Amino acid sequence: MKNKRALLESHGLKCLAIGNHLVGQAVCDLIDERHQSIVPAHVWGDGSPEGVRQRAAQEMKDTARAAAAFGVKTVTGFTGSSVWHATYAFPPTSQAFWDKGFADFGQRWTPILDTFEAHGVQFALEVHPTEIAFDIASAQRAIEAVKGHRRFGFNFDPSHLGYQGVDYVKFLRTFTDRVFNVHMKDVWWGRGDGTVGVFGGHTSFGDPRRFWDFRSLGRGMVDFESIIVALNDIGYAGPLSVEWEDSRMDRVHGATESAAFCKRLDFPAAAGAFDAVFDKDKQARVGG
Template identity: 30%
Template sequence: MKTIKGPALFLAQFAGDAAPFNSWREITAWAADCGYVGVQVPSWDARLFDLEKASTSITWCDDFKGIAKTSGIEVTELSTHLQGQLVAVHPAYDTAFDGFAAPAVRANPKARQEWAVDQVKKALTASKNLGLSAHATFSGALAWPYLYPWPQRPAGLVEEAFDELARRWLPILNHAEDCGVDIAYEIHPGEDLHDGVTFEIFLDRVKGHKRANMLYDPSHYVLQHLDYLDHIDIYHDRIKMFHVKDAELNPTGRQGVYGGFQPWVNRAGRFRSPGDGQVDFGGIFSKLTQYGFDGWAVVEWECCLKHPEDGAREGAAFVEAHIIRVTEKAFDDFADAGTDRAANRRMLGLE
């Protein structure tokens, strides 16, 4: 068993154009003031991070870490959620996702996909330069528009989509292996890897690649009505990252999982600040600790009701209260009778 590291905060939802959220030095000082000891960094946000420099200069990475360290903050992981999404985009989403890309490759799906692959590879190299062991991303999606089988899905459609998804990701996974960094796909609706079954379909096609792993976020499982504790029992060997994010699913006679196209505040399934939803975080921290999860508990603040700065401060205290400092001895050691093999054999009636 191992003690989970934390609390840490994903900065994507907090970066902005006003102080203290518009510079690396100030936002890390603010995170420390909130009670965090680590931050997860959105690699696409130039206000906080320079991916090009991080992928080419260890000196730059050392300086970057040093600035955070002055506030007592560690860099936990880098994220390429936006770039990873663009590794695989169904044409129905071309316009919606174009804004994630650099202006030079927008409205050009082939160039955009090549740019996205390059971005993720650079982020893996940057992770190596920063001394990190895991990297957060999305898988992207080709089959997602066909999630619900109406009309009937043609035979082979899903298989073809996952064959292509694996083909696109395999060179990236191999680069991850060269860097010694695990890719942790956030298992997330909207991605082709959105539950355990789809992760297994993908894993089979990349031949069980050891760098193909999971970012575990229970909020996305609550909204799918999926058993998120059993999920840890099944996939703990592949869980390399953990987002502490809460959610609630309160179906009514009018709507359920699909949400009726409503805004978040009116949906049956809603994201909430840690502790305000339905997730059993006591059970999650217990299971991850039991299985020796060797990573960070990272708050990803998303809530349809609460102010983000309140959610951030409360989230740090929430994680701190849930981290289990593992024991180095059994609780019943006081009753140890000090037996040996001969005594054990006598107790079994063998002598």
């Protein structure tokens, strides 16, 4: 741990959060052969679905311990979901069916969050299609499922909300005390040739037929100016973490321009009202 810290510091860098999305995905998912490619061999084991879920849960607890040992207070990640496959609600899906999914999430993640609590670390779910929370309504339900556990919050990423039609600025103003980390990632939507809808048409990213696709920061449709204003309004003081994905662009070029975009966009919150300068009493105190 000390050597890794020293390596970062030697390059003038800091680690403000660590992520464990892939293992977290396996905690609640209906496990299939795809998961073998994203989890470590010791988590996959013999591939029995419940065994994978249990080992993934243990790995997430160990992630909290590792974060604490490394001096990091936030872990970002996924939770998986046992009911995502029923999002479209056909065959007809009752609220009782979805309730079981949220109950499963609460049962599996509360002990994990208790470990986070024991080590003073936050877990920030990246609200995202395929997760237990993928919009504002499902995020509220997820909080309820873990009984408002104080270590459960969100890794805000507007790129997963905008193309769904979710008000991503409202998300920030709804969960003011649960935004633990921020991904700066752009997306555009309403594009393509009309043959592929919001569900993606089983096409690959970068396919020109797609209705939506991820873009390099500043080249999509996300209103980052409003996001920065909202983040300042709610008192967020954490990192702005660039998550870069753009199938059409060179990665080094994209990372370079995205870092510059963030630095140009960000600004410190005001110390007071702009018109306070006209307060004569304050002027007199300053002058005296």
